[in-house]
Amino acid sequence: MAASTPVAPAGGPAGKHPAPGAPEDSAPPRRRALLHRLDVRGAPYAFVAPFFIVFAAFSFYPLVYTSWISLHRVELATMNVMEWVAFDNYVALWEDERFWNAVGNTITLGVISTVPQLLMALGLAHLLNYRMRGSTFFRVAALTPYATSVGAAALVFTMLFERDFGMINWMLGLFGFDNVDFENNKWAAQIAISTIVIWRWTGYNALLYLAAMQAVPRERYEAAAIDGASRWQQFLTVTVPGIRSTIVFTIVLSTIGATQLFGEPLIFGQGPNGITGGADNQYQTLGLLLYEEGWKNYQMGRAATVAWVMFLLLVLVFVIQRVVRRAASRRSAPTRSTAS
Amino acid sequence: MSRNQKLLRTRITGAVSAVAALGLIVGCSGGGGDSGTGGGVKDGKVTITMGLFGVMGYKETGLLDRYMKENPNVTIKAEVAGDEQTYYTALQTHLAAGSGLKDIQGIEIGRAKELVDTQADKFVDLAGVPGIDHYLPWKLSQVTTPDKKLIGLGTDIGPMAVCYRKDLFEQAGLPTDRNEVAKLWAGDWSKYVQAGKDFKAGFKGDGVAFMDSASGLFNAMIYGNSEQFYDKDGKLIYRDSPTVTGAWDLASQAATSGLTAKLRQFQPGWDPGLANSTFATTVCPAWMLGHITEKAGPKNKGKWDVAKAPKGANWGGSFLGVMEQSPVKEEAKKLVAWLTAPEQQEFVFQKLGNFPSSQKALTSPAVTGAKQEYFGNAPIGEIFGAAAQEIPDEQVLGRKDGTIKDIFSQGLTLIESQNKSPEEAWKTTDERIEKATG
Numbered sequence: 001m002a003a004s005t006p007v008a009p010a011g012g013p014a015g016k017h018p019a020p021g022a023p024e025d026s027a028p029p030r031r032r033a034l035l036h037r038l039d040v041r042g043a044p045y046a047f048v049a050p051f052f053i054v055f056a057a058f059s060f061y062p063l064v065y066t067s068w069i070s071l072h073r074v075e076l077a078t079m080n081v082m083e084w085v086a087f088d089n090y091v092a093l094w095e096d097e098r099f100w101n102a103v104g105n106t107i108t109l110g111v112i113s114t115v116p117q118l119l120m121a122l123g124l125a126h127l128l129n130y131r132m133r134g135s136t137f138f139r140v141a142a143l144t145p146y147a148t149s150v151g152a153a154a155l156v157f158t159m160l161f162e163r164d165f166g167m168i169n170w171m172l173g174l175f176g177f178d179n180v181d182f183e184n185n186k187w188a189a190q191i192a193i194s195t196i197v198i199w200r201w202t203g204y205n206a207l208l209y210l211a212a213m214q215a216v217p218r219e220r221y222e223a224a225a226i227d228g229a230s231r232w233q234q235f236l237t238v239t240v241p242g243i244r245s246t247i248v249f250t251i252v253l254s255t256i257g258a259t260q261l262f263g264e265p266l267i268f269g270q271g272p273n274g275i276t277g278g279a280d281n282q283y284q285t286l287g288l289l290l291y292e293e294g295w296k297n298y299q300m301g302r303a304a305t306v307a308w309v310m311f312l313l314l315v316l317v318f319v320i321q322r323v324v325r326r327a328a329s330r331r332s333a334p335t336r337s338t339a340s
Numbered sequence: 341m342s343r344n345q346k347l348l349r350t351r352i353t354g355a356v357s358a359v360a361a362l363g364l365i366v367g368c369s370g371g372g373g374d375s376g377t378g379g380g381v382k383d384g385k386v387t388i389t390m391g392l393f394g395v396m397g398y399k400e401t402g403l404l405d406r407y408m409k410e411n412p413n414v415t416i417k418a419e420v421a422g423d424e425q426t427y428y429t430a431l432q433t434h435l436a437a438g439s440g441l442k443d444i445q446g447i448e449i450g451r452a453k454e455l456v457d458t459q460a461d462k463f464v465d466l467a468g469v470p471g472i473d474h475y476l477p478w479k480l481s482q483v484t485t486p487d488k489k490l491i492g493l494g495t496d497i498g499p500m501a502v503c504y505r506k507d508l509f510e511q512a513g514l515p516t517d518r519n520e521v522a523k524l525w526a527g528d529w530s531k532y533v534q535a536g537k538d539f540k541a542g543f544k545g546d547g548v549a550f551m552d553s554a555s556g557l558f559n560a561m562i563y564g565n566s567e568q569f570y571d572k573d574g575k576l577i578y579r580d581s582p583t584v585t586g587a588w589d590l591a592s593q594a595a596t597s598g599l600t601a602k603l604r605q606f607q608p609g610w611d612p613g614l615a616n617s618t619f620a621t622t623v624c625p626a627w628m629l630g631h632i633t634e635k636a637g638p639k640n641k642g643k644w645d646v647a648k649a650p651k652g653a654n655w656g657g658s659f660l661g662v663m664e665q666s667p668v669k670e671e672a673k674k675l676v677a678w679l680t681a682p683e684q685q686e687f688v689f690q691k692l693g694n695f696p697s698s699q700k701a702l703t704s705p706a707v708t709g710a711k712q713e714y715f716g717n718a719p720i721g722e723i724f725g726a727a728a729q730e731i732p733d734e735q736v737l738g739r740k741d742g743t744i745k746d747i748f749s750q751g752l753t754l755i756e757s758q759n760k761s762p763e764e765a766w767k768t769t770d771e772r773i774e775k776a777t778g
Contacts, residue, residue: 075458076432076433076436077432077435077436077454077458077459078458079436098775158608159608162608162609162612163609164609164612164613164616164618165609165612165616181602181757183757184753184757184758270423270607270608271423271425271426271604271606271607272425272746272749272750273604273607273750273753275425276750279750279751279753279754279757279758280754280758280760280768295429295432295433296425296429296743296776297743297775297776298432
């Protein structure tokens with residue numbers, strides 16, 4: 001609606017008062033006016049339509065259909081045979097310890113991959129922000145891991161973390177450590193997987209931070225320098241507050257990414273063990289649980305249930321984040337007003 | 341004038357964007373126009389696509405090239421997936437979606453029953469194909485529906501033996517001659533585990549385990565019985581079946597006695613284990629010889645040998661099916677019949693060791709007299725032939741055989757690598773099977 005307003009003043013009056021050249025046109029004025037109005041009102045809708053049609057077909061419809069499937073018992077091989085079970089799938093999932101295990105793993109994997117990743121990205125961006133030679137090279141290099149496919153990266157890391165002949169165990173061996181069974185040890189496996197995630201995304205986040213940092217006015221640094229602030233103090237008091245909204249943005253993005261963590265653990269385990277997130281489900285995430293139900297057990301109803309619960313969890317996380325932020329800003333609002 | 345032009349331009353852009361939006365939708369739902377299997381006939385040239393897994397031998401030994409040379413109007417495009425689990429997952433998804441299928445699809449024995457039960461109508465009936473009366477009687481019955489529809493033709497079968505390292509056996513003070521070695525465990529798998537204990541006691545040095553994984557032993561034991569996880573009526577019987585519980589007990593005993601290298605067959609670590617000699621024996625179905633030859637490499641040539649297994653069993657074996665959706669069904673049928681004909685089965689056996697499922701090929705001198713150079717000229721025709729005789733004539737397959745096999749392997753990994761007690765691991769395995777089949 002709002003989009004049509006700027007057009008209206010230009011085209012609107014023309015419709016009411018036919019232009020002098022109108023009689024030359026073969027179409028009757030009233031029909032032309034109608035077409036014109038349709039054009040002015042309709043065109044914006046036509047322009048935004050592609051996105052919303054695609055959204056409806058590939059996001060909204062699947063969402064609704066998934067919820068419909070989740071209320072049934074249905075197998076992949078026989079999708080046409082659906083048995084209505086109401087909320088049984090949800091109840092079963094609630095009581096399934098694999099689900100809680102997957103929720104736990106998703107959270108721990110999310111924390112140990114997101115927190116170091118964003119901190120490292122912040123530091124890296126700070127360094128890249130200095131005037132130095134070959135900065136373009138370093139910026140491109142920082143983005144390279146992001147351009148690699150998950151599959152390739154995970155495969156290489158899996159070889160590095162291999163128990164008997166992996167390079168990491170070889171290096172640990174140089175310092176006299178025994179071989180670590182990265183796959184079968186819960187924390188070792190989770191750390192290995194988070195390494196893949198960190199490697200891939202640190203540079204990407206660093207560039208986002210860098211872009212934001214370059215928008216921070218130079219004068220603030222100069223002022224801080226005159227006040228005698230060290231580089232580190234400048235970073236804490238000027239840079240970080242200056243790019244706060246970007247940090248929040250990357251946190252939201254990384255949280256969503258961590259909730260959907262799938263490719264890295266799947267390839268890290270390989271074969272049947274990848275699907276179940278290790279023989280003991282020690283690194284099974286919600287995404288892998290969904291995959292196991294759908295594409296190993298071929299139970300589409302249960303897989304759809306996991307998908308919906310994941311969606312609801314994300315909504316919940318989003319709401320909590322909003323509430324916390326509002327509470328925080330309410331608390332900090334008075335102090336800020338007195339300070340300024 | 342100029343305003344009219346502007347109007348016209350807006351109108352055109354509007355129309356274009358609407359058409360573009362429509363095109364997007366149509367474009368994405370499309371693909372229904374053509375065959376969807378990738379094959380077809382163009383200018384008199386036939387293209388046949390194949391979906392295969394593991395080392396089935398057709399691409400590797402150049403058989404497909406030979407067929408194309410003999411039939412100049414045929415082009416074959418074969419895609420080979422390394423991991424059967426990945427392959428089957430994709431096949432299931434393609435079957436459900438009705439797209440992305442190849443003209444010819446490989447079927448692993450662990451999936452045969454499920455496909456026969458649920459997807460038979462998507463496969464072409466091969467029962468009438470001429471010249472297919474040469475298979476072992478039980479081979480084709482595994483892919484025949486109750487109303488006699490045949491959804492695949494047999495490729496190989498998996499009679500078993502034990503592959504062992506002569507040099508490591510010598511270091512441990514065990515006999516090295518294949519007949520002597522076979523005597524160590526003749527008739528009973530528990531003697532094989534006992535030999536492992538002797539190996540462990542006698543072997544000087546470390547870093548070498550007696551066997552690669554407990555699940556290999558488990559598989560070898562259960563596949564010697566005609567009923568495995570299911571009975572004839574399709575009921576799950578693994579809980580009370582003495583075959584399964586016996587195999588579980590012995591395999592977990594091997595796992596807890598430190599006789600295994602704690603590897604998972606065909607998973608990371610196993611191949612380098614073959615190349616770097618981290619284990620001395622592995623239970624090997626005939627089709628595994630090709631894999632060992634390739635992964636253990638030339639430097640271990642002559643160190644490996646093959647001895648008769650304690651008991652005959654059949655592990656694996658596959659089929660080739662033709663999809664109903666294919667536009668080149670007749671040509672695909674011909675190709676499948678040719679690839680699985682006795683002569684080609686003999687050829688693949690000689691090249692890679694995949695054991696023929698064709699009775700005619702089994703009795704041919706090329707098979708019975710075959711020796712494998714890599715394995716110290718072991719008479720593999722004789723050893724695997726004898727093992728094939730011991731395979732039960734009736735083998736009861738179940739719908740989720742493949743999945744249950746994976747769950748049991750993982751259960752044994754819980755004991756081997758996660759320090760779970762056998763009881764605890766069994767409980768977990770049992771719960772998982774219930775989840776996967778329920």
